[in-house]
Amino acid sequence: MTHLPELRIGIIGAGLMGRGHAEVFAAHPMTQITAVARRPLEHAPGATVYPGYQELLDSGTVDAVSITTPDHLHADVMVAAARAGVHILVEKPFTTTVADADRAVAAIRSAGVVAMCLFNHRWVPAYAQAKxxxxxxxxxxxxxxxxxxxxxxxxxxxxxxxxxxxxxxxxxxxxxxxxxxxxxxxxxxxxxxxxxxxxxxxxxxxxxxxxxxxxxxxxxxxxxxxxxxxxxxxxxxxxxxxxxxxxxxxxxxxxxxxxxxxxxxxxxxxxxxxQRVVHGVPAGAYRDAIHHFVDCAIAGTEPLITVESSRHxxxxxxxxxxxxxxxxxxxx
Missing domain, CATH: 3.30.360.10 (Dihydrodipicolinate Reductase; domain 2)
Incomplete structure (x- = not known):
């Protein structure tokens, strides 16, 4: 029996981190990468390629986006994604100015979407044990x-x-x-x-x-x-x-x-x-953090990492x- 994915994913940023996110989402049983911005990704062969993030968001083909653009370009994409009503996973750092962080947090909380900055170290077993x-x-x-x-x-x-x-x-x-x-x-x-x-x-x-x-x-x-x-x-x-x-x-x-x-x-x-691959399957703290975001986006619950803590x-x-x-x- 085939189970349809509960979360359609768009990848915005096709560099090293975009490829890492795509590898994890492609292997997750509840997600499907349906769209990518600017250029194709190896782990998303069936995804539609859009010329930019706004065209991707306007397409109506995604429930969540993974933002892996360079550090200083995160804020505009988060604000646009929140206004489009899609959930947001963004690479660290959240933003590189407080003003950008404030407008991203405001847009996210106003829209009521689930959002998380990927501070994946909280899922390293030794660090979690330290907590x-x-x-x-x-x-x-x-x-x-x-x-x-x-x-x-x-x-x-x-x-x-x-x-x-x-x-x-x-x-x-x-x-x-x-x-x-x-x-x-x-x-x-x-x-x-x-x-x-x-x-x-x-x-x-x-x-x-x-x-x-x-x-x-x-x-x-x-x-x-x-x-x-x-x-x-x-x-x-x-x-x-x-x-x-x-x-x-x-x-x-x-x-x-x-x-x-x-x-x-x-x-x-x-x-x-x-990040590691065990018997062909992505594993490690990076994957575990992304899986946590998926769980929260599907359930509509607050992630372990809040946007306010990332703003701090x-x-x-x-x-x-x-x-x-x-x-x-x-x-x-």
């Missing part, structure tokens, strides 16, 4: 989150690195994770940015940023991001999180994910917590960039 263990370590005191990329990312993987920063691209994950673990909001930030290597290669974006954040209940956290690691580094991403509380500490090191591979070309730790991540990072520009602390 459950936070009570055991007492009131949060201090935290540190590092997410650094190899230089391949801003110079070859992304064609729009000068439209974003390592903090928007990388620390957005960690800011969402830490505010979730602390169950608190940031009230003040101080940040510094270092320019040089990437500017020397014609890409006007910081090599690295470091953000110190103070939370409402008094805890502090440092967020480090950089994307100039040499490509010889054994993983594309170097990721580490620690939280110390009044009665304990949690450490989360994702440098090694249970497999090591040595070949004549080098030594590597293949990543598998976020945008506000924190916007304040951090202002602090890096002025050299002064910025209150939220």
């Amino acid at each position: 459950d263990q936070m009570r055991a370590i007492g009131e949060p005191v201090v935290g540190y989150a590092r997410k650094d990329d190899t230089i391949h990312v801003p110079t070859e993987m992304l064609g729009w690195a000068d439209e974003t920063t390592c903090a928007w691209f990388l620390s957005s994950h960690d800011v969402d994770l830490m505010t979730w673990l602390y169950d608190d909001e940031v009230v003040e930030v101080f940040a510094t940015a270092r320019y040089g290597k990437l500017r020397g290669r014609g890409i006007d974006t910081p090599d690295a940023m470091q953000i110190q954040a103070r939370f409402g209940r008094g805890a502090v956290a440092t967020f480090e991001s950089a994307w100039i690691y040499p490509d010889t580094f054994p993983t594309m991403v170097d990721s580490y999180v620690t939280v110390a509380g009044e009665t304990g500490v949690i450490q989360l090191d994702r440098q090694k994910e249970n497999i090591q591979v040595a070949t004549e070309d080098g030594y590597a730790y293949p990543r598998n917590m976020l 991540v945008t506000a924190i990072l916007a304040a951090a960039h202002e602090s890096a520009r002025t050299g002064k602390p910025v209150k939220l």
Whole structure:
């Protein structure tokens, strides 16, 4: 017996992340990719290709959209999708300005659609377990989150690195994770940015940023991001999180994910917590987060990640960039 999908999906953004979203939706038993914007996708061979996102939304062929455009282009698509009455899954960061975040949230809440920013780290098993263990370590005191990329990312993987920063691209994950673990909001930030290597290669974006954040209940956290690691580094991403509380500490090191591979070309730790394929089926935290969105869209329920919490991540990072520009602390 054939079961019809309950959710028709449109993919807006056909780059690396668009292909990742399409792979998950194509394998989900309750979804069908019916439309894509601008160009075909391998995992959506039967989908209609529309010249842009507005034409896709006007077609009436989708119940939800997956927005995987570059960071700075999310807001207009979310507002248009909300006005069209379709559910919204958007890649992180939610937006790159507070004004854009505010108009996206307003449009989403006015329309009553289900919307979620894909901060998929909340579905990494160790991170989810850390959330459950936070009570055991007492009131949060201090935290540190590092997410650094190899230089391949801003110079070859992304064609729009000068439209974003390592903090928007990388620390957005960690800011969402830490505010979730602390169950608190940031009230003040101080940040510094270092320019040089990437500017020397014609890409006007910081090599690295470091953000110190103070939370409402008094805890502090440092967020480090950089994307100039040499490509010889054994993983594309170097990721580490620690939280110390009044009665304990949690450490989360994702440098090694249970497999090591040595070949004549080098030594590597293949990543598998976020995205992997097991016996031909997509698996991992990335898939689990998208499946959560599908469940919420079908049921009409609020996702684990609210658009308001994602707006707060945008506000924190916007304040951090202002602090890096002025050299002064910025209150939220």
